[in-house]
Amino acid sequence: MTPPSEVPVSSELYARVVAWVFREAELLDGGHEREWLETMVSKDVVYQVPLRQTVERAHGTGFSDTTFHLNESYGSLMTRVRRNESGYAWAEDPPSRTRHFVTNIRLAKLDGDRLALKSNLLIYRTRRDQTLPQLLSGERQDVLRLEDGDLKLVARTILLDLTVLETHNLAIIF
């Protein structure tokens, strides 16, 4: 495998990926989860939010390789989408108001037609008449691939900054 090569911020490819990221955030915040899944996500996607523990510096970041808050496939993501369409998904009906803020986008070429995309993510979420938001911040590590000319999400790992999550559920998509 060739080492990843950085894609310059000024390049056409970088601009294309940024537009992809903006479109994705717009679909998710707008409640268009099915459109997101069907048009932006690869059928073999691996979508994971690993558990994190507080550990001493010598033991690294505390992220687990084997245990997760979410460990999803295309099929299980489709299950979530269908659930929200069922009319009985009380956790998200009325839906949360979410805002995905995606910054610090770094892009590198991997082998083949795959791209490694790293970004910082802040999700601002409120429900009902809450005035204090639930905030979830972390690093998003994505792999994108060109499929029939379209960029598709093949892998997503969300490295959250919290060990105890200050949210009553994860009925949202990162």
Next chain:
Amino acid sequence: MTGAHSNGNSKSVSERLLEELREGLPNGQIPAALFGNEEIFNLELRKIFARCWVFLAHDSEIPKAGDYVRRKIGQDNFIVVRDDEGQIHALFDACRHRGVQICRADSGNTEIFKCPYHGWAYDTKGNLLGAPLWKNAFGGMPKESNGLLRAAKLATYHGLIFATLDPTAPPLEEYLGGMKWYLDLVFGLNEHGIEIIGAPQRFVIDANWKSGAENFSGDDYHLGTLHQSVWAIGAFPVPFADNMMGYHIQASAGHSLSFSMAPSEDAPGPRFFAYPEEVAATFNSSRISPEQLRIAGRSRVFVGNVFPNFSILLAPMTDDGANFPATGVLTIRTWQPMGAGRIEAWNWFCAYRNMTPSQKDRVYRSGLASFSMGGVFEMDDTEPWMLASRTGRSVAAEVLDLKLNYQMGLPGVGIARRTEDWPGPGIVYSPRYEEGVQRNMFRFYSDMMRAEPGSWPRFSLD
């Protein structure tokens, strides 16, 4: 003026609420304020969490000498550690010198716990080993009386580690009473037993811990409404009405459970909680009686709560109904009391040790996708608990004297009837249209809340 709200009443709010609980329970009436009142919550920390046996960890989480995990009794951290002789200790995470927390990671392996303030160092038994320049600073002071404090008692059952801060607490097995029979047929289905998969998931719910505890005591009726989506997406294989078949069991004082069960051993539908056939074939009566094994074979769902806040669920689940059949998923959790309206939920998944890696992976994926903070079942549960605790804090509930209704299954209410045709311990009702399981939890809660320090209520069911 007469009644509980008269101006001349010198009773505190908590005394009044507990009196109303005691009086209302036989009729299935519970004051809503129990789910939000601060005075009640502060009493619970002392009268419930500082006295009852609480779950800390499973021994598979700390298999080797020096392995430790940091856990909670009430709101306080305890280090659950295995010493070099294999003994497990629950050490209060507070240095004897200035009270600083000495355990700085959620889990790990160590020979020494060293306080970051002045360097007092303790071994994995909690003994004080020394401190910098010991002779100059502390020479002549005995180390023996300056070890870490510890839970008054610690005991395990099927590898589940429990502890209590109360030296007058009865032995764990006496405290569990009839609940042991049911824990046996969840955790002891074969000679291998269970292990924890990975680290626990932790998240915060703005709700009262009793909402989690009473739900897992056997609230099956909410499935048809709150969890209706799971049938729409094929996540759960037993239809709502069929799933109400089975038994509600008050196993012993405070501890309740519920089985969704097939009407006979050869009825269609999941057997052994839908564990894969190759796994179910290894279930045997090496640790349990043939009768317990037969009950497990007919079972579709087990849900139960060990008072106060240790909940267990074993149920058929799948993350992707279109591609994978449901598998038995065993999850255990604690509802840590972080405030009158604040729970820190801890959630572990368990697998039988003799399952293959791919079978364990199916359990873990299916469990995460159903009973975790991102799971399609559990994500719906937390919001009503938040709303119930909001009502528990409300002035209107206090002024209008809102009593919550726990009357399902009382004489003349619904179709559930007490059955004597049952091989296990406890008071048993069938089918599951019944809230005696919750009333049993609140009856023991009521007794503990009114018990004087050092005295224990009678562990009777009636």
